[in-house]
Structures are given as structure tokens and as C-alpha cells.
Amino acid sequence: MNIYDIHTHHHPGEAGTAIVQLTPDDIYLRPEHRYSVGLHPWDITSDWRVQMAKLHVIALHPQVLMIGEAGIDKVHGSAPLELQIEVMREHIQLSELVRKPLIIHCVKGVDELLALRKETHATLPWILHGYRGGVEQWRQLSRAGIWISIGLHYNEQLIHTLPTDQLLIESDDTTAIDSIYEQIASATSIEVSALRHHVSDNIRHILKQSSVPPF
Numbered sequence: 001m002n003i004y005d006i007h008t009h010h011h012p013g014e015a016g017t018a019i020v021q022l023t024p025d026d027i028y029l030r031p032e033h034r035y036s037v038g039l040h041p042w043d044i045t046s047d048w049r050v051q052m053a054k055l056h057v058i059a060l061h062p063q064v065l066m067i068g069e070a071g072i073d074k075v076h077g078s079a080p081l082e083l084q085i086e087v088m089r090e091h092i093q094l095s096e097l098v099r100k101p102l103i104i105h106c107v108k109g110v111d112e113l114l115a116l117r118k119e120t121h122a123t124l125p126w127i128l129h130g131y132r133g134g135v136e137q138w139r140q141l142s143r144a145g146i147w148i149s150i151g152l153h154y155n156e157q158l159i160h161t162l163p164t165d166q167l168l169i170e171s172d173d174t175t176a177i178d179s180i181y182e183q184i185a186s187a188t189s190i191e192v193s194a195l196r197h198h199v200s201d202n203i204r205h206i207l208k209q210s211s212v213p214p215f
């Protein structure tokens with residue numbers, strides 16, 4: 001089964017075609033679906049250590065393909081920046097421990113993200129989801145081993161620069177994966193079927209570096 005939606009908060013019509021995001025308080029794995037598990041920076045509260053313990057329990061499950069979304073949000077984060085970074089460090093450790101890539105939510109925190117990548121010597125791929133930044137920042141992230149995933153809103157120049165072997169597409173909190181593909185297809189003049197093919201190949205490539213058995 002090919003995955004062509006790398007990050008969503010909704011179960012797809014066809015099981016296994018998307019990586020569905022679950023929070024520690026709401027972990028219920030439906031048969032055949034694929035998941036990421038993490039504590040979103042909007043959801044950090046004083047019991048975050050308990051939440052992390054729950055993630056440790058579920059992280060090794062074979063239907064869990066990635067850790068996250070976790071990260072830094074200087075605009076909407078529920079916790080002080082220092083705590084967000086501490087929780088992010090815990091996710092990085094978990095990702096390295098179970099050998100599963102990390103999906104990242106980052107608003108105005110790219111400098112901190114790059115510093116964490118360097119400081120932790122993380123080896124697993126990271127995917128910065130909902131990327132709206134420009135070409136120069138993408139190059140900087142890419143050099144550091146951080147992929148980007150794009151959804152409904154993206155930088156026009158970036159979409160024309162991004163090579164197809166770097167392309168990841170997501171629906172996030174929308175249910176509009178098909179229309180997002182159509183929009184990117186018309187912007188890039190690449191057919192939807194070819195785009196899906198590239199994205200699922202890229203996801204397969206990312207997962208090859210992890211402990212998830214090949215599919």
C-alpha cells in the first residue's frame with residue numbers, strides 16, 4: 001500500500017494511504033491504518049511526562065511509523081519556549097531510540113530546530129510539516145537532514161524549485177488531500193498520478209532508514 005499523505009489528523013478513506021496523527025490521550029489504532037504519535041506543542045501541560053510515558057509504550061507498535069508531531073510554536077504554543085524545547089528533546093530521544101523518523105510542527109522556531117539537530121546528533125530523518133518558508137530556508141534544512149512537507153498553503157517559488165525526489169505532501173487538519181494534489185499538479189505541471197508516485201517513493205525512502213519493516 002502506497003502512502004501519499006504524510007501527515008493528517010483524519011483517517012483516510014483507504015486505510016494505509018496516510019500517516020494519521022494521534023495524541024497520547026487518544027491512542028486507538030484501527031486495523032490497517034498507519035500512524036504517528038506525539039505530543040503537539042499546543043498540548044503541553046504540567047503532566048507532559050505522563051504523556052511521554054504513554055508515547056514510549058505505543059512507539060514500538062508496528063502500525064506506528066513515525067514519532068510526532070512535536071516541536072516548537074512561538075505563536076500558539078501552550079508552554080514556555082524552554083519547556084517546548086525540553087519536550088522536543090524527549091521526542092528526539094524517542095525517535096532515535098525506536099528508530100522511527102520524527103514529524104515536526106515548527107512556527108518561528110527554525111533556528112532552534114537547526115540547533116537541536118546539531119546538538120543532539122540525531123540520525124533519523126526529520127520532517128518539518130506544513131512548510132510555508134522559502135527556498136533558502138529549505139536548502140538550509142535539507143543540508144541538516146530535515147525534510148519539508150507541504151499542504152494547502154506554500155511558497156510559490158519553492159514549489160517550482162523543489163525537486164520531485166524531495167517532495168512530500170500532506171492534508172494536515174483538512175480532508176482535502178485530493179484537491180491539494182490537484183492544486184500542486186497545476187502549479188508544477190506534473191500529473192496527480194505522477195505526484196502521488198513521487199511522494200510515496202519519498203516516504204518509502206524516509207522509512208527505509210528506520211526500524212519499520214519495508215512494505
Ligand SMILES: [Zn+2]
Nearest residue numbers: 021069172173
Ligand atoms: Zn498536524
